[in-house]
Amino acid sequence: MSYDVQGTLLEVCTCDVNCACCWTGSEPTGDACDRVVAWQIDTGTVDGLDVSGITLAMLGMLDQHGAPVKSMIFVPSSASDAQADALVELWSGKKGGPMADLARMLGEIVGVERTTIDYRDGGHLVIGDRVTADVGAAADGTPIAADGYRAEVPELGVSLSVQGQRAVHGAFHFAS
Amino acid sequence: MSTAFQSPTPGATSRRWLYTLVILPAVVAWMVLWWFGSSPSGRYFQHEELATNKSSAPLVLIGWVVMITAMMLPSTAPLLAVFRRVVGARPDPNRLVVAVIAGYGAVWTLVGGIAILGDSIIHLLVDASSTTSVADRWIAPAVLALAGVYQFTPLKRRCVTSCQSPFVFVSRHWRGNDPRWDAFRLGVAHGWFCVGCCWTIMLTMFAVGMGNLGWMLLLGAVMGVEKNVASARWLGPTVGVGLLVGAAVMAF
Numbered sequence: 001m002s003y004d005v006q007g008t009l010l011e012v013c014t015c016d017v018n019c020a021c022c023w024t025g026s027e028p029t030g031d032a033c034d035r036v037v038a039w040q041i042d043t044g045t046v047d048g049l050d051v052s053g054i055t056l057a058m059l060g061m062l063d064q065h066g067a068p069v070k071s072m073i074f075v076p077s078s079a080s081d082a083q084a085d086a087l088v089e090l091w092s093g094k095k096g097g098p099m100a101d102l103a104r105m106l107g108e109i110v111g112v113e114r115t116t117i118d119y120r121d122g123g124h125l126v127i128g129d130r131v132t133a134d135v136g137a138a139a140d141g142t143p144i145a146a147d148g149y150r151a152e153v154p155e156l157g158v159s160l161s162v163q164g165q166r167a168v169h170g171a172f173h174f175a176s
Numbered sequence: 177m178s179t180a181f182q183s184p185t186p187g188a189t190s191r192r193w194l195y196t197l198v199i200l201p202a203v204v205a206w207m208v209l210w211w212f213g214s215s216p217s218g219r220y221f222q223h224e225e226l227a228t229n230k231s232s233a234p235l236v237l238i239g240w241v242v243m244i245t246a247m248m249l250p251s252t253a254p255l256l257a258v259f260r261r262v263v264g265a266r267p268d269p270n271r272l273v274v275a276v277i278a279g280y281g282a283v284w285t286l287v288g289g290i291a292i293l294g295d296s297i298i299h300l301l302v303d304a305s306s307t308t309s310v311a312d313r314w315i316a317p318a319v320l321a322l323a324g325v326y327q328f329t330p331l332k333r334r335c336v337t338s339c340q341s342p343f344v345f346v347s348r349h350w351r352g353n354d355p356r357w358d359a360f361r362l363g364v365a366h367g368w369f370c371v372g373c374c375w376t377i378m379l380t381m382f383a384v385g386m387g388n389l390g391w392m393l394l395l396g397a398v399m400g401v402e403k404n405v406a407s408a409r410w411l412g413p414t415v416g417v418g419l420l421v422g423a424a425v426m427a428f
Binding site: 009011023095100101102105106161169170171172173174175176 | 267343350352
């Protein structure tokens with residue numbers, strides 16, 4: 001059980017403040033936070049299986065305290081079944097290491113969907129017909145969903161369309 | 177996924193660790209600084225003492241560590257909160273938070289040691305030269321000008337950005353196979369980015385106001401805002417301009 005995946009991540013949520021309210025323990029704007037996170041794996045292996053070039057995404061709900069409730073995982077149709085299984089196991093925390101810690105923040109995983117995931121330039125994300133997010137920079141340079149963030153995931157009871165909420169992008173590196 | 181991984185109420189995590197590990201030490205440090213500042217031994221915390229009495233270097237370093245605890249520790253709270261959340265299901269999350277703080281403190285202590293050593297060397301060189309008055313006149317403005325120019329460099333920008341996104345920082349640096357050591361290393365990495373953000377201000381502190389409570393409160397607040405409030409991008413350049421103006425005023 002070893003893995004090493006790295007690349008860039010994008011998170012867009014429905015809050016007004018810095019993203020990742022669930023991480024800092026501050027409370028989300030409004031009654032809850034519905035966030036989408038995409039991890040673009042530039043280079044990666046899971047138990048020796050190459051997963052480079054795959055972008056994995058998830059839509060997760062946080063309650064009014066920023067606590068994770070449930071999530072849905074999206075894996076690109078272009079990935080093989082073996083790659084999809086390996087990544088879902090890794091993201092569910094079953095491979096130990098840092099992802100076992102981070103997976104706690106996903107809450108209950110209600111489903112895994114194979115779909116198209118288009119993620120470009122650290123800012124443009126389209127997940128099938130479920131999610132679109134276009135992230136640009138605000139006047140002061142901070143990343144925001146300038147051109148909107150829309151999501152339709154009935155499995156989670158999520159139907160939203162917002163504009164100008166906060167986003168975060170940066171690098172990730174999970175290894176164990 | 178297995179629900180065994182989740183703590184019962186991950187959202188309503190107790191904040192007791194924050195009070196015990198961050199707020200209490202910082203408050204105690206401020207009280208120590210205030211107490212020393214108003215007592216005769218307060219001078220041991222000030223770097224002027226170094227110039228006249230070399231043997232007080234260890235005391236100045238202790239003063240530096242107290243100052244870091246007061247000024248820098250509170251601004252790491254968001255990172256520590258993210259980290260505490262991430263490792264919340266492990267058996268000893270608070271010990272891991274302490275390891276992060278230890279790594280962070282180790283970097284700042286090392287930097288303080290280097291600053292004190294550098295200060296002593298500069299003073300030795302100045303004392304040995306015959307142009308003491310000329311050198312003395314230019315050291316402080318040169319330091320301020322260097323600090324001011326640094327505020328506008330890409331390195332500074334990169335370090336601030338890294339500080340401002342604790343979630344990304346943890347996603348990048350947390351390993352957890354050897355938890356305490358990995359937590360210490362995460363603290364060291366955060367410490368270096370933090371030094372990259374704030375060394376100019378701490379150097380200014382060292383030059384003008386170590387042991388001066390008012391300066392420490394003001395500069396500590398500036399650093400806290402700059403590190404954690406992404407929309408305060410005007411702050412870094414403003415501080416840079418202030419330092420350059422200060423350098424010019426001191427020089428001419």
